[in-house]
Every structure is written in structure tokens, then in C-alpha cells.
Amino acid sequence: MSLKKRSSLFCSLLLLVALRSQAQLASGAHVVAVETPQNVKVKPGAGVEVPLRLIIRGGYHINSNAPAEDYLIPTALTWESSALTPKGVTFPKAESVKYEFAEKPLLVFSSLVTVVARFSVAADAARGPLTLSGKLRYQACTDKMCLAPRTLAVSVPVTVE
Amino acid sequence: MLILLASACSSYKPAAAAKAGNNHLKAAPSFSLPDANGNTVKLTDFKGKVVILDFWATWCGPCKIEIPWFIEFQRKYKDQGFTVIGVSMDEGGWQTVRPFVEEFKMNYPVLIGNDDTAQSFGGVDVLPTTFIIDKQGRIVATHMGLTSKNEFEKAIQSLL
Numbered sequence: 674m675s676l677k678k679r680s681s682l683f684c685s686l687l688l689l690v691a692l693r694s695q696a697q698l699a700s701g702a703h704v705v706a707v708e709t710p711q712n713v714k715v716k717p718g719a720g721v722e723v724p725l726r727l728i729i730r731g732g733y734h735i736n737s738n739a740p741a742e743d744y745l746i747p748t749a750l751t752w753e754s755s756a757l758t759p760k761g762v763t764f765p766k767a768e769s770v771k772y773e774f775a776e777k778p779l780l781v782f783s784s785l786v787t788v789v790a791r792f793s794v795a796a797d798a799a800r801g802p803l804t805l806s807g808k809l810r811y812q813a814c815t816d817k818m819c820l821a822p823r824t825l826a827v828s829v830p831v832t833v834e
Numbered sequence: 835m836l837i838l839l840a841s842a843c844s845s846y847k848p849a850a851a852a853k854a855g856n857n858h859l860k861a862a863p864s865f866s867l868p869d870a871n872g873n874t875v876k877l878t879d880f881k882g883k884v885v886i887l888d889f890w891a892t893w894c895g896p897c898k899i900e901i902p903w904f905i906e907f908q909r910k911y912k913d914q915g916f917t918v919i920g921v922s923m924d925e926g927g928w929q930t931v932r933p934f935v936e937e938f939k940m941n942y943p944v945l946i947g948n949d950d951t952a953q954s955f956g957g958v959d960v961l962p963t964t965f966i967i968d969k970q971g972r973i974v975a976t977h978m979g980l981t982s983k984n985e986f987e988k989a990i991q992s993l994l
Contacts, residue, residue, distance in 0.1 A: 744934075746893050774895035774980075812893060818979030819894040819961045821923065 703825055704730040704813045713831045718796035720760065723805070723829055725750070725788045733820075734781035735811040737767030741780045746812040746822050750788060753806045756799065757792035757831065764788055772816050798833050805829040859972035862887070862965065863954035867921065867945035870928060870935065875945055877919070877971070884911075884993040885967040886918045886986065889947060892934045893924070894961040896980040901938055903983045907990060908942040914994050915969065921947035923961060968993050 708726040715721040729735060736745045752759045765787060767780035790807070807827040813820045862885075866876045877885070888904060890897035904918040920942060924930045927946050935944050952958035955965065966975040966989050975989060
């Protein structure tokens with residue numbers, strides 16, 4: 674096979690791979706991954722902070738927890754009831770970014786951000802392992818397009834000791 | 835990435851694809867969706883017209899760039915057999931969409947979409963997604979994401 678033909682075949686394959694990646698995205702892939710701690714230990718009657726790292730795909734941003742415009746869907750983290758009582762979520766300071774599609778800068782998260790969820794544990798809480806189950810709702814865009822709002826399940830193993 | 839690849843690969847010729855015949859075009863799926871007055875609107879109601887079918891949402895910033903263009907196209911080409919149809923994918927329905935339609939003075943039919951309609955068009959996860967439909971009801975082009983005003987207008991003019 675000539676060098677030209679091989680080069681052409683290689684380029685075609687690369688294009689196919691790139692197109693397939695786009696199609697996969699359009700079929701509902703998440704552009705945010707959540708990294709959770711795997712060794713959270715807490716004592717009855719105490720409080721605990723659980724840091725969650727949101728890894729946002731390059732080129733995308735998600736709205737902050739308090740977007741600059743009413744029409745934007747905020748990022749939100751909620752928890753199912755468990756032996757640990759949710760005491761709030763601290764989001765990092767949002768980036769202020771001016772996009773062509775908005776009149777004023779928007780408050781967004783991109784790349785890597787850490788969100789801290791706080792919990793308290795009842796003094797009479799049963800000792801042992803449990804799982805915190807939560808949902809991260811976000812809505813992502815690039816400067817040219819947006820994805821539908823998505824909800825990502827978050828699971829954090831905790832030991833009450 | 836695609837642009838970089840296309841630039842690097844001399845065998846990639848989008849212009850050649852654009853010149854291909856129309857025999858391969860797929861018919862746009864039919865749908866029935868409610869408008870602001872509760873009336874059911876079907877795509878087939880616009881048979882014989884060139885249609886820009888725009889899937890959008892109020893929370894979609896890039897959609898807001900295109901909507902004023904579509905308002906202008908509707909005004910300019912409506913009497914020549916053309917219409918824009920906006921399909922909102924807002925979960926809040928008319929309660930969310932109506933104030934937006936009024937604020938932007940949208941002069942073309944706006945409908946509330948649903949997952950079934952989106953799926954029938956191959957799944958619409960990216961907004962805006964815009965289909966250009968010819969007078970025979972066939973999908974001539976699909977644009978995912980913000981597209982240039984000039985590209986839309988050239989397509990309309992060539993199909994009318």
C-alpha cells in the first residue's frame with residue numbers, strides 16, 4: 674500500500690473515531706465526573722465534611738450554584754435521608770466568564786472544582802458502614818452549544834465508628 | 835478536533851458531500867405538539883414550505899443568538915413559502931417558555947417538545963439543534979450547536 678493511501682486510510686479512521694465520539698456525547702454521556710473520598714470516618718455526635726471533586730470535561734462549563742442570570746439552571750447537590758443529616762453544601766467561588774451569547778459575564782465552574790458537603794451525626798447513631806447517596810444536577814454548555822440538564826448519582830461510603 | 839483533522843487530511847472534502855444528489859435525504863419525522871393556545875400543531879401542516887425546525891430552550895445561551903435571526907428570516911421569507919418552527923425542550927413547559935416568547939417577540943410557531951419528538955429526530959441532546967427541511971418534507975441539513983446566520987440564509991434561499 675502506498676504511503677499516500679496509508680495516510681488517507683489513517684485520516685479516515687481518525688475522522689471516524691472523532692465522529693463516533695461526538696455521537697456518543699449526543700447520546701447522553703456525562704461531561705462531569707465526581708470523585709468521592711473512599712475512607713470517610715465519623716464519630717456519633719460529631720460533624721463531618723465530605724469533599725467532592727467535580728471533573729468537568731475540557732471546553733465545557735457548568736453553571737455555578739448561583740448563576741448570574743435567572744434563566745440558567747444552577748448546579749445543585751442533594752442527599753437522600755440517612756443516619757447523617759445534611760448541613761449544607763459549600764461551593765467554590767465561581768469563575769466570571771463573558772460569553773458571546775450573554776450580555777453580562779456568567780458565573781460558571783470549569784475544569785476541576787471541589788464542593789464540600791457537610792453532615793452531622795446523631796449522638797445515638799448506630800456504628801458501622803453506611804452509604805451517603807446524593808444527586809448532582811448540572812447543566813453544561815460550551816460557547817457554541819448546551820447539553821440538556823443532567824443528574825448524576827453520587828455515592829460516598831462512610832463509617833460511623 | 836474535527837476541524838484539525840479535516841485540515842490535516844487532504845482527502846476530507848466536505849464540499850464534495852454538499853454537492854451530492856438529494857436522493858439519499860430522509861423524510862422529517864411527523865410530530866404533533868401543542869402551541870401556546872393549546873392547539874395541536876403538526877409538521878405536516880407546513881407541507882410545501884421550507885422549514886427551519888429549531889430545538890431550543892430558554893436556558894440555552896447559544897440558542898439566544900440564533901433566535902433573533904430566525905425572527906428576521908420569518909419576517910423576510912414567510913410570504914415566499916417559508917417558516918421557522920421553534921420546539922422548546924424546557925421542562926417547565928409554557929409557564930417557562932411563554933414569558934421568553936413574549937420578551938423576544940418570537941413571530942413564528944413555538945411548540946413544547948418532548949423526549950419522543952426528540953428521539954424521533956435521532957435524539958436531541960445538544961441545543962440548539964436545527965433541521966432544515968425542504969418543500970418535500972425532507973431533512974436537507976442538521977446543525978448541532980450555534981451555526982452562522984449566513985449559512986442558514988443561504989440554505990433558505992437555495993431551497994425556496
